Amino acid sequence: MIREESRLKMKLNQAYMTEILEMLLRTPSPTGYTHHIMRKVQTEVNKLGYELTYTNKGCGIVTIPGERDDRVIGISAHVDTLGAMVRSIKENGTLKMTYLGGFMMGAIENEYVQIHTRDERVYDGTILTSRPSVHVYEDARDFKRDEANMEVRIDELVKTKKDVEALGIRVGDYISFDPRVQIKENGLVKSRHLDDKASVASLFGLLKLIKEEGLKPAYAIKLFFSNYEEVGHGSAFIPEDITELIAVDMGALGDDLSGSERDVSICAKDSSGPYDYHMTSKMVELAQKLEIGYAVDIYPRYGSDASAALRGGRDIRAALVGPGVHASHSMERTHMDAVVNTAALLAAYILEPAQA
The missing domain is CATH 2.40.30.40 (Peptidase M42, domain 2)
Structure with missing residues (x-):
C-alpha cells in the first residue's frame, strides 16, 4: 500500500490546484457572504462528476464511497474569509x-x-x-x-x-x-485569504486525483466545505455519520514554530486541546514514509473546524493539518509545494487511515 501511495504525490495535478486556488482567491467571500463562492465550488465539484449537497446554513458536502461504510471520515476546509x-x-x-x-x-x-x-x-x-x-x-x-x-x-x-x-x-x-493575488513562477503564492483557500485547493486536488486514478478510499469520505469558520461555528454541525474529522486549515508560521511555507503542517494541539493521538501519529508516520515535507506544531492561539465540532458535542476523533502560511490574517504567503504536500498526505491517509 505504501509503495502505491508514494506515487500519488507525483500524480497530483499542481496546475489544476493552482488554477482553482486563484479562482477562489479572486472570489469575495467574507464570512456570512459565501453564496457566490459556494456556487463556484459546486460548479467545480460537478465538473469532476460529484454532487454537492448543502446544510441549512450553506455548508457544502461531497460524499465519496469507500471500500467499507461502517466508518465515515470527514475532511473539512472553509471557504469564508476575514x-x-x-x-x-x-x-x-x-x-x-x-x-x-x-x-x-x-x-x-x-x-x-x-x-x-x-x-x-x-x-x-x-x-x-x-x-x-x-x-x-x-x-x-x-x-x-x-x-x-x-x-x-x-x-x-x-x-x-x-x-x-x-x-x-x-x-x-x-x-x-482586495486579495492582491500574485502567483510566482517559483511556486510562491502571496495573497490575502490563503487561510483557508489554499486548503480548499488541496481538497480539489484530492478530489481530482480520486476521480482520475479511480481510487477507492478505505472508508466512505465526506468532504465538508464550511462557511462560518472565521466566526467559530463552521463545523459546529457535521453529518451525523462522520466518526472522525480531519480539519484542513492553514499552518501558522513564526517564532517557536517549526513549519515552513513548503510544508504540510500537522497540529498536535491548539486552543481546544490536543488532537487525536492515533490520527495525528498516523499523519506523521505517512509523511515520514512518503517523504512528504511536514512539520508538527502547537498553536495556542488557534481554533479550527474540528474544534467547533468537538465543542459542539460531537463524539468524534479529530486531527488538524494544512499548508504552511506565513503572516496569517495579514498579507499571507505560501508555496504550492505546501498545497500539494497537504493533498498528498490526505490521499495517503484515506487509503490507510489510523486505527484506534
Whole structure:
C-alpha cells in the first residue's frame, strides 16, 4: 500500500490546484457572504462528476464511497474569509465598519475594498483611519488603529450620508478586502485569504486525483466545505455519520514554530486541546514514509473546524493539518509545494487511515 501511495504525490495535478486556488482567491467571500463562492465550488465539484449537497446554513458536502461504510471520515476546509460589515454611515459620507473575524487593524489599513449591497450592487473603496494624512493631522502617526478610528472612503462622488444612501449602501452591507493575488513562477503564492483557500485547493486536488486514478478510499469520505469558520461555528454541525474529522486549515508560521511555507503542517494541539493521538501519529508516520515535507506544531492561539465540532458535542476523533502560511490574517504567503504536500498526505491517509 505504501509503495502505491508514494506515487500519488507525483500524480497530483499542481496546475489544476493552482488554477482553482486563484479562482477562489479572486472570489469575495467574507464570512456570512459565501453564496457566490459556494456556487463556484459546486460548479467545480460537478465538473469532476460529484454532487454537492448543502446544510441549512450553506455548508457544502461531497460524499465519496469507500471500500467499507461502517466508518465515515470527514475532511473539512472553509471557504469564508476575514472581512467587514458596514456599521454606520457617517455624516461626511464615509463608512464606519465592524470587523468579521480576528485580525489586526494595522493589517487592513490602506487596503482597497468592495462594498456589497443587498441588491447586488458593488462599490469600491479604501480603508483609512479618520486621521489619514501626516500633512494635516499632528497625531496621524500615533493615532490608535482600532475599530472606532477606521473608516471606508467610497470611490464615488459622495459628501453626505444622504449621498451614500442614494447609492443603495446600508448598514449591514458586506465589505470584502482586495486579495492582491500574485502567483510566482517559483511556486510562491502571496495573497490575502490563503487561510483557508489554499486548503480548499488541496481538497480539489484530492478530489481530482480520486476521480482520475479511480481510487477507492478505505472508508466512505465526506468532504465538508464550511462557511462560518472565521466566526467559530463552521463545523459546529457535521453529518451525523462522520466518526472522525480531519480539519484542513492553514499552518501558522513564526517564532517557536517549526513549519515552513513548503510544508504540510500537522497540529498536535491548539486552543481546544490536543488532537487525536492515533490520527495525528498516523499523519506523521505517512509523511515520514512518503517523504512528504511536514512539520508538527502547537498553536495556542488557534481554533479550527474540528474544534467547533468537538465543542459542539460531537463524539468524534479529530486531527488538524494544512499548508504552511506565513503572516496569517495579514498579507499571507505560501508555496504550492505546501498545497500539494497537504493533498498528498490526505490521499495517503484515506487509503490507510489510523486505527484506534
